[in-house]
Amino acid sequence: MERRLAAVLVADMAGYARLMEADEEGVLQRQKKHRRDLIDPQISANRGHTVKTTGDGMLVEFASAHDAVRCALAIQKEMPGREADTQEQSRIRYRVGINIGDVVFDGADIFGDGVNVAARLEGLAEPGGICISGIVHETVRDRLGESFRDMGSQRIKNISRPVRVWQWVPDARPEREPPEAALQQRVKYCTSPDGTHLAYTTIGNGPPVLKAPNWINHIEYEWQSPVWGQFLNEFASSCSLTRFDQRGNGLSDWEVEEISEDRMIDDMLAVADAAGLDRFALFGISQGAAFSMRFAAQHPERVKCLVLLGGYVRGRLQREDPEADRFYQIGYNMIRDGWGSPNSIYRHFFSTTYIPDATAEEGESFDELQRLSTNTENALRIMEMNAVIDATPHAGNVRTPTLVLHCRGDRAVPVEEGRLAARLIPGASFVELPGNNHGMVGGHPGFQEFFDEAMPFIRRHTE
Secondary structure (H helix, E strand, O other): OEEEEEEEEEEEEOOHHHHHHHHHHHHHHHHHHHHHHHHHHHHHHOOEEEEEEOOOEEEEEEOOHHHHHHHHHHHHHHHHHHOOOOOHHHOOOEEEEEEEEEEEEEOOEEEOHHHHHHHHHHHHOOOOOEEEEHHHHHHHOOOOOOOOEEEEEEEEOOEEEEEEEEEEOOOOOOOOOOOHHHHHOOOEEEEOOOOOEEEEEEEOOOOEEEEOOOOOOOOOHHHHOOOOHHHHHHHHOOOEEEEEOOOOOOOOOOOOOOOOHHHHHHHHHHHHHHOOOOOEEEEEEOHHHHHHHHHHHHOOOOEEEEEEEOOOOEOHHHOOOHHHHHHHHHHHHHHHHHOOOOOOHHHHHHHHHHOOOOOHHHHHHHHHHHHHHOOHHHHHHHHHHHHOOEOHHHHOOOOOOEEEEEEOOOOOOOHHHHHHHHHHOOOOEEEEEOOOOOOOOOOOOOHHHHHHHHHHHHHHHHO
16 A cells, blocks of 8 residues: 555535436436546546546546646536536536545555545535635645635544635635634634533633524634624624534534533533633523523523523423424424535525525525534434423523513514513513514614624623
8 A cells, every 4th residue: 555645536416316316317428428528538637547436426636736626627617508408406516625635545546534535525515616625725826716715614524623625616706804803713622521622712802701502603614604704793892702613513523422401501611611711791692592591590600691682491392382393393304304415495494594684695604604514413413402492490590680682573583482581580681673583694683783782781790
């Protein structure tokens, strides 16, 4: 066996099983023609060597990263024209991942971290797109006349370190300029009592605030999102905000034995200790509100005040509400059947529920954040955990000043759940915000009103 550094390209056909089921003969004929007329000639022209092929993809070694990326761009740019006469839902689209890494050559096959990372990058790419690792981007940037968008660091299965990812897609929207606070962010790691590694960061100056975990997080990529970027920037302009990726998603450990409410409380305490937060304001969105109530009840000496947004005391399966039960079952099926699908309609179910007033760009960004931040298994585990939360026993034991805010048209969590939290927590104040969104999106109703209420409350109780 021989070991050396190599540029590796991994490609596959998006939605292969679905395409084959619909028109097996037609797909195979078109695939064969694409290989003969486009793919194989481009690999040869760019000094590539096809190591192996599968029914829907291939593994290719190149002499340089520049050759690999140039080959991938040539193929991906020409493919839309070659499939233009085929109906949209039946078109062949490839996903490509490229990495430079240590590779073991064993006869006609290759193995190693370089291959594993390239395969994971291919899975992150949009259909018709290319994902490259940070080392590849450093090698080819400004040399090919193409723009790659920073996707932040990503967890790679069986690779201990996060990998920086950059993506190219046809007709990409202009890259958002990251806020100043994003450039100052430094990701750190701490360990929860059960050994789970948690990624956390602190940004901004002012009163200390710990953000409880919510649905799906990615503390780096959230800055790229029009859904989260402005919200985080506004928060960081007034507070010192510590936030972390909950276990099972983002840059924290994905392969964990337990995802539960108990472990979330452990994780919150571990992050607070690692970040040097003695006493702080606690901020909870959605299910993070339930975690925050329990944390404040169990650790009153650490929490100066609570701010809860769009939160609930009871998970969907605890409300004795047929509509909530139906939503849970539909959502569960959507995740199970299509979370990793190239068809975004499955994840779009959550986007349109959480931010129904979103623009197309905002909805696509939220969908992409979900896709990149976790896998199907963990999304299901997180949803199951959230559905059975019941913070009712803890809400009545909260003794810290509490502000509860909720958008009146929230479709993900009815405003009645927010009112219930305010009734159960002794002395809590309730503010109904305008709008239909579950979270606060810049430029939408409720955004400025939230900060007008929350920031003075936090300053008043943390000074």
